[in-house]
Amino acid sequence: MAKAEALYLPEDSLRERIKTYINAELVNIFAALLFLLLVIFLLYPIIAVLIKSVKGPQGLTLSYYLKFLIKGYYFKSLTNTLLLGFINTVVCLVVGFCLAYLTTRGPLGLRKPLKVVSMMPLIAPPYLFAISLIILFGRNGIITNAFHLHWTIYGFTGVVVAQTLAFIPLAYLMIENTLRSLNPNLEESAYDLGASEVRIIRTITIPLLAPGILKAGLLVFVMTIAEFGNAAILGGRTPFLAPDTYTMIIGEGDFEMGSVLSVVLIIPCIIIFFLHNYLLTGKKFTTIGGKPVASEPRKMTPFVKIPFIIISCFAGLAIVISFGVVLMASFTKILGVNNEIVMSHIKNFDSNLAIYNSIKVSLIAALIGAIIGTLLAYVIVRGKFFGRSFIEMLSLSGFALPGTVIGIGYLLAFNTPPLKLTGGIMILALNCVFRFLAVGVEAGISKLHQINIEIEEASSDLGANFVTTFYKIVLPLMFPAFIAGFIYTFMTAIVSLSAVVFLVSPGFELAAVKIFDAAVYGEIGVASATTMKLVVIVIVCMILLDFLTKKTGFGLSHKKGV
Amino acid sequence: MNNDQWMLILHDIHKFYDRLEVLKGITMEVKKGELVTFVGPSGCGKTTLLRVIGGFTNLDTGQVILDGHRIDRLPPNLRDTRICFQNYALFPHMTVADNISYGLKIKRWKKGRIQERVEELLKLVKLEGLGGRMIDKLSGGQQQRVALARALSLEPKVLLLDEPLSNLDANLRLIMRGEIRKLQERLKITTIFVTHDQFEAMSISDRIVVMKEGVIQQIGSPVEIYERPNNEFIASFVGYVNFLDGVIKAVELHPERATASTSIGEIHFVPERSINVGDQVKLVIRPETIDLSKSEPKGRNNIFQGEVEIGMYVGSLAKYTVQVKGERIIIDQSNPRETGLFKTNDKIYLSIPENIHLLTKN
Numbered sequence: 001m002a003k004a005e006a007l008y009l010p011e012d013s014l015r016e017r018i019k020t021y022i023n024a025e026l027v028n029i030f031a032a033l034l035f036l037l038l039v040i041f042l043l044y045p046i047i048a049v050l051i052k053s054v055k056g057p058q059g060l061t062l063s064y065y066l067k068f069l070i071k072g073y074y075f076k077s078l079t080n081t082l083l084l085g086f087i088n089t090v091v092c093l094v095v096g097f098c099l100a101y102l103t104t105r106g107p108l109g110l111r112k113p114l115k116v117v118s119m120m121p122l123i124a125p126p127y128l129f130a131i132s133l134i135i136l137f138g139r140n141g142i143i144t145n146a147f148h149l150h151w152t153i154y155g156f157t158g159v160v161v162a163q164t165l166a167f168i169p170l171a172y173l174m175i176e177n178t179l180r181s182l183n184p185n186l187e188e189s190a191y192d193l194g195a196s197e198v199r200i201i202r203t204i205t206i207p208l209l210a211p212g213i214l215k216a217g218l219l220v221f222v223m224t225i226a227e228f229g230n231a232a233i234l235g236g237r238t239p240f241l242a243p244d245t246y247t248m249i250i251g252e253g254d255f256e257m258g259s260v261l262s263v264v265l266i267i268p269c270i271i272i273f274f275l276h277n278y279l280l281t282g283k284k285f286t287t288i289g290g291k292p293v294a295s296e297p298r299k300m301t302p303f304v305k306i307p308f309i310i311i312s313c314f315a316g317l318a319i320v321i322s323f324g325v326v327l328m329a330s331f332t333k334i335l336g337v338n339n340e341i342v343m344s345h346i347k348n349f350d351s352n353l354a355i356y357n358s359i360k361v362s363l364i365a366a367l368i369g370a371i372i373g374t375l376l377a378y379v380i381v382r383g384k385f386f387g388r389s390f391i392e393m394l395s396l397s398g399f400a401l402p403g404t405v406i407g408i409g410y411l412l413a414f415n416t417p418p419l420k421l422t423g424g425i426m427i428l429a430l431n432c433v434f435r436f437l438a439v440g441v442e443a444g445i446s447k448l449h450q451i452n453i454e455i456e457e458a459s460s461d462l463g464a465n466f467v468t469t470f471y472k473i474v475l476p477l478m479f480p481a482f483i484a485g486f487i488y489t490f491m492t493a494i495v496s497l498s499a500v501v502f503l504v505s506p507g508f509e510l511a512a513v514k515i516f517d518a519a520v521y522g523e524i525g526v527a528s529a530t531t532m533k534l535v536v537i538v539i540v541c542m543i544l545l546d547f548l549t550k551k552t553g554f555g556l557s558h559k560k561g562v
Numbered sequence: 563m564n565n566d567q568w569m570l571i572l573h574d575i576h577k578f579y580d581r582l583e584v585l586k587g588i589t590m591e592v593k594k595g596e597l598v599t600f601v602g603p604s605g606c607g608k609t610t611l612l613r614v615i616g617g618f619t620n621l622d623t624g625q626v627i628l629d630g631h632r633i634d635r636l637p638p639n640l641r642d643t644r645i646c647f648q649n650y651a652l653f654p655h656m657t658v659a660d661n662i663s664y665g666l667k668i669k670r671w672k673k674g675r676i677q678e679r680v681e682e683l684l685k686l687v688k689l690e691g692l693g694g695r696m697i698d699k700l701s702g703g704q705q706q707r708v709a710l711a712r713a714l715s716l717e718p719k720v721l722l723l724d725e726p727l728s729n730l731d732a733n734l735r736l737i738m739r740g741e742i743r744k745l746q747e748r749l750k751i752t753t754i755f756v757t758h759d760q761f762e763a764m765s766i767s768d769r770i771v772v773m774k775e776g777v778i779q780q781i782g783s784p785v786e787i788y789e790r791p792n793n794e795f796i797a798s799f800v801g802y803v804n805f806l807d808g809v810i811k812a813v814e815l816h817p818e819r820a821t822a823s824t825s826i827g828e829i830h831f832v833p834e835r836s837i838n839v840g841d842q843v844k845l846v847i848r849p850e851t852i853d854l855s856k857s858e859p860k861g862r863n864n865i866f867q868g869e870v871e872i873g874m875y876v877g878s879l880a881k882y883t884v885q886v887k888g889e890r891i892i893i894d895q896s897n898p899r900e901t902g903l904f905k906t907n908d909k910i911y912l913s914i915p916e917n918i919h920l921l922t923k924n
Binding site: 188 | 616617618637638639643644645647648649651652653654655664665668669712713715716
């Protein structure tokens, strides 16, 4: 046999080489582009706030921070906010635990109704509770008038109550989730060894739930201190960081002090964000698996049952009444003062225009958010480049950052060319995109983990490049996650208030801002009617999500940040 | 019968899940110091019955009597029974010693006594010196031992074990099976053991309770269950079996002998109980009781000629499927090296033994 001739390899042309390079590096190129977007729209605004807070007329200065510490009012605002967060967290955890315990271990007849009631606040913007409290306990409130009270809800107590009701579902869902996944044999073993129910809860249930409860607590704390609406509407003269930032910037135009307050607000949020992530990856108590045991409802002892039912029903009743009065206020002239049934609030032109604007902005945000979220998820899961976890952290961080801070950041960052966006629709949409990116990304990541990477490898083996594979294989498989991300972003964007309140331009009002203004100016009817319209929109979105979940078996954890 | 010898009496227990009846009138007794196994396919109600005894599942009607006292309305913490769950359910946030002493602390034992008792129990389950370990630092077998020690800590009258070995690998399962049995015999503790593994049940029990669809099929010693099963289900549940339909042709009394005519010919056997000519019966013949040979054995009854269909050598034995007049008979031959292996289509002789268990047809 003849000797094999040396293979002749023609030198690739430059164009060919560039093409090959791009093809091989396409994932990384996408990653780089996405990273750039995250830096511009998430990191840069925060840095802009930081810079503003330390930049004086003559270079760097800490004088604004000094002013914060010296002036009692500002400091009071910090302590109030932290105290609010602390009280809220404790109350939400206690109520959430009682509710979760009853819905997983309590009497069968109570489980379903309590579950429904404790999830109800999810369909409403958190400031619904501020409005309902004004209707009941405001200066012209139903209860204020009925009992001729001289006391009104405005102040610290009001904010605590409204926030607690708004964040019960968050605590409830997280605790319920861990409680349900707790092996029932553990509690049964303790029972078998002679422990009473109180003792089981004290020595077994709560210690085993501790990581879950702690995580729920951290989340509630961050959400509470960052929440803008309730504190701004009900705070009265009591200073809180989030609304004070708003007053500082929109009222007094003092961007420096506004930035300082933002930085002060952001610090606990960042600490907790890292703590939360650390706990999330931290060790969980592992138990040997066995067959899932159908746990029968245990008979609860009255010592546990009665207090738990009282707490749960009290919270549940407060939630139901809140929805009820806001609904009634939408259809009456001034509920409690003049109960004449009117349609004027529902038909209010400004309100409907604001709703229309909100839908427009939210749709844009949802579309962009779902696309970026899906791409980011792909890059995070499948990419093999350095800094992947940083991108993941960055894309999830929008969730933990207070809306007011991002709002100010956008105002500062995109006020000048080359990226002059202020005054337009895009700044509102982009703001929502990057604030609520976390959910779309998480949904995409969990979906991608279910898709075997070999499917994609098979596609590229057959000659497809990255774009073709992504378009023909990944996207169709990830479509449920894409849709879920879309609906979720839409739903959160449309009720969101804290960031957009800084960014709306006169003549283009959003529903959430309209509600805020109306509530502050005492137009409770319009505020209620607009809120109820948002509730209806959110319900429709939830039905769609539920349908999607059932149809595709694709679950999405409910989180909430406004 | 004298009631004192019973530790546990179950009387006509019924349990419904919604409209599904999972226990259909369970009645049985457990002697003091006995190890009784509930065995059956999944869904037969064995775990539910165990949970009824432990107090974790309420029965709908019936009685549970422990050492002369009715306990079926008592919660688990007031019953003198202790359970070991399949997944052990050890408290993962506590040490081994804390797990074991959990019940003792509830009973307000003195600190010193608790310590003594924990040491004693650790020694009993061969875990000396591991009291300070956290649960997740233990192997599966060690966790099993801790669960056992915890259940034994309060000296229960009845120990309930729910598939205790199913999370262990095969070798460890054998070892733990032996240890549980040894421990149980030493402490003379009345024990109920639930398993789906018929061989595990056979090897560990004083008596076996075979269950199917919420009904007890048979209660008996391992030998009784294997050699004298009540019905086809039990016969095939505890091992492979050849069934031959037949009609009794002749019965002799002195000596007791009978002849049944079957599809492969007449089979002579020693009847276990009285039968009559003309009875429709099913002969239960275990594969390992049949002998195979190349040449016709002399001086024996029940010799049949057959042809090897499939032969499988599995080391400790050879398994054959043999065609005898159109019937397929499964035969296990132990020590195949001695007898030599047969090949497909070999003509061979089967000798069927004369002590054959009969099922009468209803």
